[in-house]
Amino acid sequence: MTGTAGASGDWTNWAGSARCHPARRVSPRSEDELVQQVRDACSTGQPLRVAGNGHSFAPLVSTDSTLVDLHEYADVIAVDPAAMTVTVQAGAPLWRINAELDRYGLAIENMGSINVQTAAGLVSTGTHGSGTRYGCLSSQIASMRLVTGRGELVECSATSEPDVFSAARLGLGALGVISTITFRCVPAFSLSLEERTEPFARFIERLPEHVESIDHPVFFSPMWSDQVHIRAMSRTTAPLRPPSRWQAWRDHYLAGHAGLQGVLWAHRRGAALVPFASKVLTRRPLRSFVDVSHRIFTFPQRVRVVSMEYAVPLEALRQVLQELRRVLPSSGEVVSLPLEIRVASGNDIPLSPAYGRPTGYVNLATDAYSPHDKIYQVAGRVLSDFDGRPHWAKLHSHTASSLAPRYPRWNDVQRIRQSLDPKGILINPYLERVLTGTA
Numbered sequence: 340m341t342g343t344a345g346a347s348g349d350w351t352n353w354a355g356s357a358r359c360h361p362a363r364r365v366s367p368r369s370e371d372e373l374v375q376q377v378r379d380a381c382s383t384g385q386p387l388r389v390a391g392n393g394h395s396f397a398p399l400v401s402t403d404s405t406l407v408d409l410h411e412y413a414d415v416i417a418v419d420p421a422a423m424t425v426t427v428q429a430g431a432p433l434w435r436i437n438a439e440l441d442r443y444g445l446a447i448e449n450m451g452s453i454n455v456q457t458a459a460g461l462v463s464t465g466t467h468g469s470g471t472r473y474g475c476l477s478s479q480i481a482s483m484r485l486v487t488g489r490g491e492l493v494e495c496s497a498t499s500e501p502d503v504f505s506a507a508r509l510g511l512g513a514l515g516v517i518s519t520i521t522f523r524c525v526p527a528f529s530l531s532l533e534e535r536t537e538p539f540a541r542f543i544e545r546l547p548e549h550v551e552s553i554d555h556p557v558f559f560s561p562m563w564s565d566q567v568h569i570r571a572m573s574r575t576t577a578p579l580r581p582p583s584r585w586q587a588w589r590d591h592y593l594a595g596h597a598g599l600q601g602v603l604w605a606h607r608r609g610a611a612l613v614p615f616a617s618k619v620l621t622r623r624p625l626r627s628f629v630d631v632s633h634r635i636f637t638f639p640q641r642v643r644v645v646s647m648e649y650a651v652p653l654e655a656l657r658q659v660l661q662e663l664r665r666v667l668p669s670s671g672e673v674v675s676l677p678l679e680i681r682v683a684s685g686n687d688i689p690l691s692p693a694y695g696r697p698t699g700y701v702n703l704a705t706d707a708y709s710p711h712d713k714i715y716q717v718a719g720r721v722l723s724d725f726d727g728r729p730h731w732a733k734l735h736s737h738t739a740s741s742l743a744p745r746y747p748r749w750n751d752v753q754r755i756r757q758s759l760d761p762k763g764i765l766i767n768p769y770l771e772r773v774l775t776g777t778a
């Protein structure tokens with residue numbers, strides 16, 4: 340588990356952007372033990388937070404009270420090939436779920452770009468991949484078992500406790516402690532990966548066509564270059580043509596790890612070096628592969644960055660990108676990494692940034708060790724002005740009062756949350772800022 344306590348007992352997230360010193364740290368091995376931990380917190384009134392794999396940039400997990408980590412409660416419980424579902428313990432990492440589903444000829448329909456998050460961590464922040472016909476991981480949940488802040492175990496789905504289910508699919512760990520999740524699956528499928536580049540003006544012109552024609556598009560737009568890199572992932576029945584070991588090493592470790600480290604090193608030495616370093620150090624041929632879906636969707640990412648990401652209405656995406664390209668270079672800080680642009684279908688999950696509208700996601704990653712406040716301020720203003728909703732796992736400066744008007748069902752969530760956790764034992768200071776509005 341990322342951020343496992345050192346001798347000091349501190350917990351740190353993957354990016355190093357959140358740190359805490361929990362008074363107690365517990366690792367339940369069964370649902371009974373998990374329930375008992377929540378009941379103990381209820382009876383003492385001491386707050387409790389649950390950690391996944393620490394891959395959120397925001398201090399969602401941080402607590403100075405009890406920290407529950409789930410690395411001992413991380414198995415795949417059952418795969419049901421007839422119902423096409425998989426049931427997992429909350430701490431199960433995505434890579435383990437994918438491996439188990441491979442054995443049954445099943446797959447998760449869509450996912451983000453890494454596979455190390457836990458099942459509960461993934462859904463609790465609205466982790467998403469890309470594709471206008473596909474939703475975030477939370478939208479793929481069929482049912483879940485949840486321990487409420489009252490210490491009660493609730494089984495919920497669209498037909499059983501539907502209000503709780505609706506909200507707790509993306510609950511930030513504030514709507515209960517998830518014990519198990521049952522995901523809907525699809526028959527296993529292959530993806531072709533085709534990479535190409537396009538000048539920014541042409542890309543903007545063709546954006547609607549791209550997002551319609553590519554099943555899972557990801558676009559990378561560097562501020563210092565006119566070329567947009569297009570990563571087109573499409574469903575295919577063509578025979579597998581995976582990368583060789585050398586190609587995988589070259590792409591993920593040489594260009595993706597060492598090269599990227601070099602770019603960030605150059606960044607710390609001066610803005611002028613970034614375009615040169617990027618072109619030389621991360622250079623590799625445009626790729627064209629066919630592989631099992633999750634091996635195309637996800638890849639290793641080890642370079643420590645911090646990140647801000649917003650969900651904007653899809654129809655505003657073109658304007659948002661043009662505006663960011665206009666204002667970001669004048670922020671006074673270097674934007675060395677490309678904007679990453681993805682899309683998703685709308686959904687009915689009250690706290691989902693994609694609630695009720697087809698969505699464009701814009702992600703801005705920056706060096707964790709260089710100043711980025713101004714970049715985030717400038718980009719955050721643009722994205723917020725276009726009715727953007729920040730990704731819950733990432734960095735932003737919103738508070739509950741500025742977020743509430745962006746979510747039509749905000750008050751419903753507050754009502755459900757209060758009924759599930761009347762004493763607020765699942766709330767930490769960060770959630771007070773962004774959710775309960777009492778900080």
Ligand SMILES: Cc1cc2nc3c(=O)[nH]c(=O)nc-3n(C[C@H](O)[C@H](O)[C@H](O)COP(=O)(O)OP(=O)(O)OC[C@H]3O[C@@H](n4cnc5c(N)ncnc54)[C@H](O)[C@@H]3O)c2cc1C
Pocket residue numbers: 353354388389390391392393394395396399400409429430450451452453455456457458459460461462463464465466467468511512513515516517518640732
């Ligand atoms: C390199 C990198 C790449 C990423 N790529 C993507 C991407 O492609 N798409 C995307 O959308 N996001 C992406 N993210 C963000 C990441 O998917 C989310 O931060 C995700 O929540 C991390 O899962 P985790 O298991 O590490 O959970 P954590 O970050 O540890 O926790 C996340 C939240 O889940 C809660 N939680 C954990 N377990 C439980 C439980 N049992 N019950 C209730 N609540 C619980 C925590 O309290 C916390 O609020 C990326 C992050 C990194 C660092």
